[in-house]
Amino acid sequence: MIVASFTSLILPGIESAGFLPVGVGIALGVLLIYVVDRLLPHEHLVRGYEGPKGMKERLRKVWLLIFAMIIHNLPEGLAVGTSIVYDLKVGLVTAIAIGIQDFPEGTVVSLPLAVIQKRSLGPILLGVLSGVAEMVMVVLGAVFFTAFSGILPYGLGLAGGAMLYVTIKEMIPEIYGEEKNQTLVTLGFFAGFYVMLLLDSSL
Numbered sequence: 362m363i364v365a366s367f368t369s370l371i372l373p374g375i376e377s378a379g380f381l382p383v384g385v386g387i388a389l390g391v392l393l394i395y396v397v398d399r400l401l402p403h404e405h406l407v408r409g410y411e412g413p414k415g416m417k418e419r420l421r422k423v424w425l426l427i428f429a430m431i432i433h434n435l436p437e438g439l440a441v442g443t444s445i446v447y448d449l450k451v452g453l454v455t456a457i458a459i460g461i462q463d464f465p466e467g468t469v470v471s472l473p474l475a476v477i478q479k480r481s482l483g484p485i486l487l488g489v490l491s492g493v494a495e496m497v498m499v500v501l502g503a504v505f506f507t508a509f510s511g512i513l514p515y516g517l518g519l520a521g522g523a524m525l526y527v528t529i530k531e532m533i534p535e536i537y538g539e540e541k542n543q544t545l546v547t548l549g550f551f552a553g554f555y556v557m558l559l560l561d562s563s564l
């Protein structure tokens with residue numbers, strides 16, 4: 362996702378409109394996820410609860426895990442949505458790259474959900490639901506930036522900034538939290554990195 366935010370969003374944006382609108386967009390994207398991360402109660406597997414104090418007891422744990430997943434999916438949907446408007450090919454590459462990386466990530470989220478729920482159907486449904494939420498963001502982003510194509514470079518920056526923030530702050534500590542899988546996670550990251558570079562340079 363770090364690579365995707367540069368190759369599909371930030372660099373094409375800068376190429377087409379210069380540094381300023383993209384730079385402003387990145388700052389807005391970081392701010393957006395920062396605010397959502399502070400205000401929306403959610404729970405990380407390793408770092409635990411985040412969000413407003415006192416909300417932890419009011420919501421069921423399942424919801425807290427789902428909200429964490431939504432925070433993660435929001436920037437991805439936006440990324441695919443804006444890059445499709447910029448260039449259909451770039452958009453599809455972004456969708457593929459995110460899809461590849463979502464597979465292990467999705468398992469990380471739905472396994473503990475399954476354990477908590479003690480039923481397997483609920484978490485699977487929720488996984489599907491979060492996929493649907495992501496698709497909604499794709500469509501919303503695509504429609505919005507088609508209608509207001511003048512501010513697309515801001516949108517590319519915004520999606521890129523949001524992806525970077527969510528990866529660095531939410532995902533990396535989380536996937537490295539399980540000590541026994543660290544080598545695998547690192548290898549997985551570089552596999553994704555090469556797939557992204559390859560897809561990007563061959564199109």
Ligand SMILES: [Zn+2]
Pocket residue numbers: 398403405411531
């Ligand atoms: Zn968080």
